[in-house]
Amino acid sequence: MTEKIGVIGGGIAGAGAAWSLHRAGFDVELFEKGPALGGNAKTFRWTTKDGHADSPVLVVAWPQMYYHNYEQLLRELGVGITTLPISYFVQTPDGHFCQDGQTSIARRFSREFRRWKRLVALVTKINDFFLPKKTHESLYHFSYFNPLNLIPLYWLARLFGISSAFWETIFVPIHCASFITTSMKSVPAVILPLLESIVPLEEPTQMGTWVGAPRQVFDRMTERFSDKVHTDHEITSVKSAGGRYVVADKHGRSYEVDKVIFACDATSALNALESPTWLQRMLLGNTRYVDDVDPTFAKFVIHSDTTVLPEKHREQILSQYNTYSEIDEAGALECTFVISAQNPNIKNAGVPMLVTFNSHKAIDKVQKRVDLPHAVHSVSLRNLIMMFLSRYLQGKNDIYYCGTFTTPEGAHDLSFMSGLVAAQAIGAPYPFSAENPEAVADFRLMQKMMLKVGDRARLEKHGERALHDESHARAQAPEREDQPQQVADAYE
Numbered sequence: 001m002t003e004k005i006g007v008i009g010g011g012i013a014g015a016g017a018a019w020s021l022h023r024a025g026f027d028v029e030l031f032e033k034g035p036a037l038g039g040n041a042k043t044f045r046w047t048t049k050d051g052h053a054d055s056p057v058l059v060v061a062w063p064q065m066y067y068h069n070y071e072q073l074l075r076e077l078g079v080g081i082t083t084l085p086i087s088y089f090v091q092t093p094d095g096h097f098c099q100d101g102q103t104s105i106a107r108r109f110s111r112e113f114r115r116w117k118r119l120v121a122l123v124t125k126i127n128d129f130f131l132p133k134k135t136h137e138s139l140y141h142f143s144y145f146n147p148l149n150l151i152p153l154y155w156l157a158r159l160f161g162i163s164s165a166f167w168e169t170i171f172v173p174i175h176c177a178s179f180i181t182t183s184m185k186s187v188p189a190v191i192l193p194l195l196e197s198i199v200p201l202e203e204p205t206q207m208g209t210w211v212g213a214p215r216q217v218f219d220r221m222t223e224r225f226s227d228k229v230h231t232d233h234e235i236t237s238v239k240s241a242g243g244r245y246v247v248a249d250k251h252g253r254s255y256e257v258d259k260v261i262f263a264c265d266a267t268s269a270l271n272a273l274e275s276p277t278w279l280q281r282m283l284l285g286n287t288r289y290v291d292d293v294d295p296t297f298a299k300f301v302i303h304s305d306t307t308v309l310p311e312k313h314r315e316q317i318l319s320q321y322n323t324y325s326e327i328d329e330a331g332a333l334e335c336t337f338v339i340s341a342q343n344p345n346i347k348n349a350g351v352p353m354l355v356t357f358n359s360h361k362a363i364d365k366v367q368k369r370v371d372l373p374h375a376v377h378s379v380s381l382r383n384l385i386m387m388f389l390s391r392y393l394q395g396k397n398d399i400y401y402c403g404t405f406t407t408p409e410g411a412h413d414l415s416f417m418s419g420l421v422a423a424q425a426i427g428a429p430y431p432f433s434a435e436n437p438e439a440v441a442d443f444r445l446m447q448k449m450m451l452k453v454g455d456r457a458r459l460e461k462h463g464e465r466a467l468h469d470e471s472h473a474r475a476q477a478p479e480r481e482d483q484p485q486q487v488a489d490a491y492e
C-alpha cells in the first residue's frame with residue numbers, strides 16, 4: 001500500500017517536501033494554517049485603476065548566484081525569472097544614507113567603511129582556511145571548526161575599530177531586512193562575506209525575482225494533488241494510533257497518515273505533539289525566533305500611504321529604493337518595503353505598494369494589517385547548535401522536520417532544500433536531473449547539515465534512488481508551456 005505522509009506547514013519547505021514526495025509516488029496530505037499556501041512568500045492582490053495586480057509582500061527577491069535549486073524548481077515549473085535592482089535608503093535624525101549617494105552620513109563614516117572592507121577580507125581568509133575545498137558559490141558551505149561561528153560579528157567589528165554608531169546607523173538599518181530583526185549583536189562573524197556578497201553595504205545590487213508573484217509557484221507545485229491541500233487547517237494535535245498517526249486541526253477535523261513532516265515553526269510542532277520526548281522538548285522548545293527577541297518585525301501593514309516616506313526624498317524613494325529604514329530620536333527603527341519601486345512586474349501598476357513594519361506614524365490607505373508570528377528563527381550560535389542537534393530527531397518514530405529552524409539562516413532556497421532532504425529521508429529521490437552540479441552539491445551539503453552520518457550512509461546504500469538517475473527526473477517532470485495556471489481564490 002502507498003504510504004501516506006502528512007506535511008504540516010505550507011511554506012516553501014512544506015510545499016517542497018509534499019511536491020517531491022508526490023512526484024515519487026507517495027500519497028501526501030498538506031496542511032496549512034493560513035488561507036493560502038506560501039508561508040512567508042505571501043502574495044497580495046492590489047486594486048488598480050485597470051483591475052488588479054498581484055505582488056509579493058515579504059519574500060521579494062533572491063541572490064541568484066546562490067539559489068541553484070530554487071531556480072531549478074522555477075525553470076521546471078515554467079515560472080519566469082527576472083531581475084530587480086536592490087537598494088536601501090536610511091533616514092536618521094542627523095541626515096540620510098543611501099548606497100549610491102555621497103551623503104553627509106557616508107562621509108562621516110568613510111574611515112569605518114574602509115575598515116569594514118578590511119574586516120570582510122580578513123573573515124573571508126579565515127573562512128577559506130577552514131573550507132579550502134570550496135568548489136562553487138554556495139549558501140551551504142559550513143565548517144563546524146571555524147572559530148568565527150563562536151565570535152559575534154558585532155564584537156569583532158568593534159575590535160576592528162568600527163564604532164557602535166556605524167553598527168546602529170548603517171549595518172542595522174540595512175541588514176534588518178536580511179535578518180528580520182534589529183537585534184543582531186549575536187550574529188556570528190562567519191556570515192560576513194556571505195552578507196557582503198548579497199547586500200554590499202555601499203553599493204546597490206541586483207537580485208532575481210519571479211515574473212509575476214510567488215503564488216503561482218505554490219499553485220504549480222501542488223496542481224497535481226490540489227485535492228490533498230488543506231488550507232485553513234491549523235494542526236493542533238499529532239497522536240500515534242495503531243502504528244499510524246492521527247493529525248487533527250483546531251476544528252477537530254482529523255486525518256490518518258503513516259509518517260509526519262513538520263514544516264512549520266518549532267513551537268507549533270512541539271505544541272502539536274502528544275507526548276514529546278525530552279529531546280523534542282529540548283530542541284523544539286529552545287529554538288529562538290526573531291519575535292522572541294525583538295518585536296520590530298512581528299506585525300506589518302500593507303498600504304499605499306506614501307506619507308510614511310520623508311517628503312523631501314519621497315519621489316526618489318518611490319522610484320529607486322526597495323527598502324526604507326527610518327531611525328527616530330529614541331533609536332527605534334521603522335522599516336518599509338517599497339514593493340512597487342523597481343519590480344518590473346508591478347512598477348507601472350499606478351499604485352504605491354508599501355509594507356511597513358514597526359510603524360511610528362498613523363497610516364492611511366491601509367489594505368491589511370497582518371501578524372507575523374515566528375516567521376524566521378534568529379541567526380545565533382544558540383540556534384546553530386539547535387540546528388546541528390535536530391538531526392537526532394529526524395525520522396525518530398516516523399516524524400521528520402524541515403523549515404527554517406533546521407537550516408542555518410532564513411532564506412527561501414535553504415527552506416526549500418530542507419523540504420527536499422526531509423522528503424528524501426522518507427524515500428523520495430532528489431527531484432532534479434544531475435545536470436546542474438552546483439545544485440546537486442548544495443543538496444548533498446544540506447543533507448550533511450540535516451542528517452546523521454548513519455542516515456546518510458543508509459541513503460547512499462539504497463543508491464539515493466535517483467540522484468544520478470536522470471531518467472527518473474525527466475520521467476517525472478511535468479510537461480509545461482500550455483498548462484493553465486490555477487485560479488487563485490484566497491489571498492493574504
Ligand SMILES: Cc1cc2nc3c(=O)[nH]c(=O)nc-3n(C[C@H](O)[C@H](O)[C@H](O)COP(=O)(O)OP(=O)(O)OC[C@H]3O[C@@H](n4cnc5c(N)ncnc54)[C@H](O)[C@@H]3O)c2cc1C
Nearest residue numbers: 009011012013033039040060235264403404410411412415
Ligand atoms: C519579512 C521577511 C522577508 C523575507 N524576505 C526574503 C527574501 O526576500 N528572500 C528570501 O530568500 N527569503 C526571505 N525571507 C526568508 C524566507 O521567508 C524563509 O526562509 C522561507 O520562506 C521560510 O519558508 P518555510 O517554509 O521554512 O517557513 P514559512 O514560510 O514560515 O512557512 C511555515 C508555514 O507553516 C504554517 N504553520 C505554522 N503552524 C502551523 C500549524 N500548526 N498547522 C499548519 N500550518 C502551520 C504557517 O502558516 C506557514 O505558512 C524573508 C522572511 C521574512 C519574515
